[in-house]
Amino acid sequence: MHAPHYTAPETLASGLAECQYVASSRIATATYLGLHLEKPLLVEGPAGVGKTELAKALAQLLDVPLVRLQCYEGLDEAKALYEWKYSKQLLYTQILRDKLGELMQGAATLVQAMDRLHAHDDLFYSEAFLEPRPLLRALREPRGCVLLVDEIDKADPEFEAFLLEVLSDYQISVPELGTLAATVRPLVLLTSNGARELSDALRRRCLHLYIGYPEPALERRILRSRVPELPERLGHRLVAFVQALRELDLKKLPAVSETLDWARTLVLLNADELGEDLVRDTLAALLKHEEDVVSAGAALPRILAATREAGGRAAHA
Amino acid sequence: MLRTLEEFFRALRGSGLEPGLSECLDAARAAGLVGIEDRERLRDALGSTLAKKAADRAHFDEVFDRFFAFGLFAAAGAAPDVATVTEPADPQQAELPASELLRVIETRDQASLARRLRQAEQAVRLDGAWLFTQRGLYTRRMLEAMGTPALSAERSELQAALDTGRAPPGAAQRIQRLRRAEECLFEEVRDHVGRRVAMYGGAAVERLRDSALAAEPLSRIERRDFDRMRRLVHRLARRLAARHALRSRRRRRGRLDLRRTLARNAAYDGIPFETCWRRRRIDKPRLVVVCDVSRSVQAHARFLLLLLYGLRDLLPDVRSFAFTHHLVDVSERFDADPPHIAIERVLDQVGGTGTNYGLMLRDFARSELPRVDRRCAVIFLGDARNNRAAPETAVLRTLYQRARQVVWLNPEPRSFWGLGDSEMQHYAPCCHAVHECGTLAQLERAVDRLLHSAA
Numbered sequence: 001m002h003a004p005h006y007t008a009p010e011t012l013a014s015g016l017a018e019c020q021y022v023a024s025s026r027i028a029t030a031t032y033l034g035l036h037l038e039k040p041l042l043v044e045g046p047a048g049v050g051k052t053e054l055a056k057a058l059a060q061l062l063d064v065p066l067v068r069l070q071c072y073e074g075l076d077e078a079k080a081l082y083e084w085k086y087s088k089q090l091l092y093t094q095i096l097r098d099k100l101g102e103l104m105q106g107a108a109t110l111v112q113a114m115d116r117l118h119a120h121d122d123l124f125y126s127e128a129f130l131e132p133r134p135l136l137r138a139l140r141e142p143r144g145c146v147l148l149v150d151e152i153d154k155a156d157p158e159f160e161a162f163l164l165e166v167l168s169d170y171q172i173s174v175p176e177l178g179t180l181a182a183t184v185r186p187l188v189l190l191t192s193n194g195a196r197e198l199s200d201a202l203r204r205r206c207l208h209l210y211i212g213y214p215e216p217a218l219e220r221r222i223l224r225s226r227v228p229e230l231p232e233r234l235g236h237r238l239v240a241f242v243q244a245l246r247e248l249d250l251k252k253l254p255a256v257s258e259t260l261d262w263a264r265t266l267v268l269l270n271a272d273e274l275g276e277d278l279v280r281d282t283l284a285a286l287l288k289h290e291e292d293v294v295s296a297g298a299a300l301p302r303i304l305a306a307t308r309e310a311g312g313r314a315a316h317a
Numbered sequence: 318m319l320r321t322l323e324e325f326f327r328a329l330r331g332s333g334l335e336p337g338l339s340e341c342l343d344a345a346r347a348a349g350l351v352g353i354e355d356r357e358r359l360r361d362a363l364g365s366t367l368a369k370k371a372a373d374r375a376h377f378d379e380v381f382d383r384f385f386a387f388g389l390f391a392a393a394g395a396a397p398d399v400a401t402v403t404e405p406a407d408p409q410q411a412e413l414p415a416s417e418l419l420r421v422i423e424t425r426d427q428a429s430l431a432r433r434l435r436q437a438e439q440a441v442r443l444d445g446a447w448l449f450t451q452r453g454l455y456t457r458r459m460l461e462a463m464g465t466p467a468l469s470a471e472r473s474e475l476q477a478a479l480d481t482g483r484a485p486p487g488a489a490q491r492i493q494r495l496r497r498a499e500e501c502l503f504e505e506v507r508d509h510v511g512r513r514v515a516m517y518g519g520a521a522v523e524r525l526r527d528s529a530l531a532a533e534p535l536s537r538i539e540r541r542d543f544d545r546m547r548r549l550v551h552r553l554a555r556r557l558a559a560r561h562a563l564r565s566r567r568r569r570r571g572r573l574d575l576r577r578t579l580a581r582n583a584a585y586d587g588i589p590f591e592t593c594w595r596r597r598r599i600d601k602p603r604l605v606v607v608c609d610v611s612r613s614v615q616a617h618a619r620f621l622l623l624l625l626y627g628l629r630d631l632l633p634d635v636r637s638f639a640f641t642h643h644l645v646d647v648s649e650r651f652d653a654d655p656p657h658i659a660i661e662r663v664l665d666q667v668g669g670t671g672t673n674y675g676l677m678l679r680d681f682a683r684s685e686l687p688r689v690d691r692r693c694a695v696i697f698l699g700d701a702r703n704n705r706a707a708p709e710t711a712v713l714r715t716l717y718q719r720a721r722q723v724v725w726l727n728p729e730p731r732s733f734w735g736l737g738d739s740e741m742q743h744y745a746p747c748c749h750a751v752h753e754c755g756t757l758a759q760l761e762r763a764v765d766r767l768l769h770s771a772a
Binding site (some may be wrong): 027029030033036037039042044045053086087090182194202203204205206207208209210234 | 337339340343346347350357358360361364365366368369370371372388466588
């Protein structure tokens, strides 16, 4: 993948910002290295911190298609790489039966007939009968692409091992056709939520990027970029509130995507103040487990009091 | 720059991270790409190429900070009083070979000292040091490489001159200054060597301790070593799981089932539209673990349970029981809490004195025996010391006939089996295998054999 315009992490970060992705310096540096070292990028972190978004933004920024491979248990090579169109092959042999008969005419011996047949058998194993799946599609993309292998931890270890070949050489071998190499090397992003420990071999081939929950300042920038309609002061308090929630012992901590959902909810409700009743009513946008809603509800007055101070400080500043 | 990076890699290896050659190459290229002006950026770049796990990343950051730290003269006080140390310039003194080093120390010139330390470090190959006992040796070599001999030579020369009364003016002060500088430099170098040895040698020393611990009888492992032992057991479980996962994967590959393929495609004029594959079903064995948790074998039970829980990926169906007298099902407790907490809790609640194997086997016959079939492997862990109660060998014999495998792991040395109140000579014939498992290494062998026969 060529990205001549992005000669430093800063320019990449500002480019991403134009695509509405606010990248921390760590994200920008790792992505920059991934682009220039032509190495896949393994992105880990809790759900909803923008791992998949990063891939989308990169595709938009580099102006190439995004090819996505969603992993799940039982995913195999046939679904990820390519498949022969068996039925089409069979259909063609049936339809072409007469033609084959013609071809065979005049062959004196069986050996001669076989030779004639051999001269044509490559026809049925050509690219016309090849059904490309995401991985092959990504390699064949003429201008390159961003290949997103999403939730690699959900796939079986076997598939992970198979992926190694693709990731290290950017080529795959189809026994009947030979080796198909990438026309332009794609920028590969793998994401993982840590459902399963990934193999060391895979980690060794990738650059590693851990995206955690953002710092308050960064989260405010993300909020400003994604939900510009939200009043500045409310945004401040909202971020302080979410940050305080992450201190609690919850089953699923609210991530950036939840913050954005909540912000959009508040915009829809035309809220301009973070009142206790309002928060209680809309907490479902932020917390996805009933137990979490209950335990956060108990701590609500304390957190709100604390965030009011934070909002006040921000207003003064 | 490359030299420095190489040393940094060695420091990383010394601290337990294991960057491979290709990762090191990536790191070097990455450093070349982002440059070294911005420390944070360099750290991010090296981090993403060298630390491949979130947990490793924190570790990496620590090593990075320590390696690229220049906290020199911290002990000597930060504010150098330049006025008092720089005497009126004396052209004769400036020519003395030791003067430059003296100036560096007296003016607390951090950058120069760091550079000198660095040069000396490379000259004496400090990165080869890994045992803390080598500290003295390397400190001395470093001091020599940095030029302290010149300082002390000048000092003794002046001293001799002073003794014979032919000393230049100010010789006494000069001697004082030289001595102070030597002491200061010695402290800096000693601290520096200490830090470096800790950095390069950390992992090697750890490995030494780990291998010693694996051979130590489990009952003698002290509480302060538990954490280390837990990591060791965890690593062992992962290694076993990896080895056996590979085997079960090979067995899963199927072959074309010609007969069924032909039969199914008869409707298509014999053209094989649909293929049938002969798949070998791998039945994952059910594992039942019965652990004696009375005082005498507690230490062993702790590690066996830990190991089996590490293997849960491989053997999804593990049920565990603990007993001193009656059999207690502890499987659910392990689902609720992380294993090490759950284990302590079980030991608190079920553990005690006066072991009764007969009672346990009667309980087992009542509640569990009906569920035991050919897919089931049963492991007993205990010293078989029954306090002279009825051994109930018949239950074990029925179990032997019914289960795929009955394994007895006994932490006592073989020579003790059957002595005193041990019923081992009665139980052993009713088991498919009996193993001695007094140390972690023995435990590993026993579990490995168990998995071989189970898979």
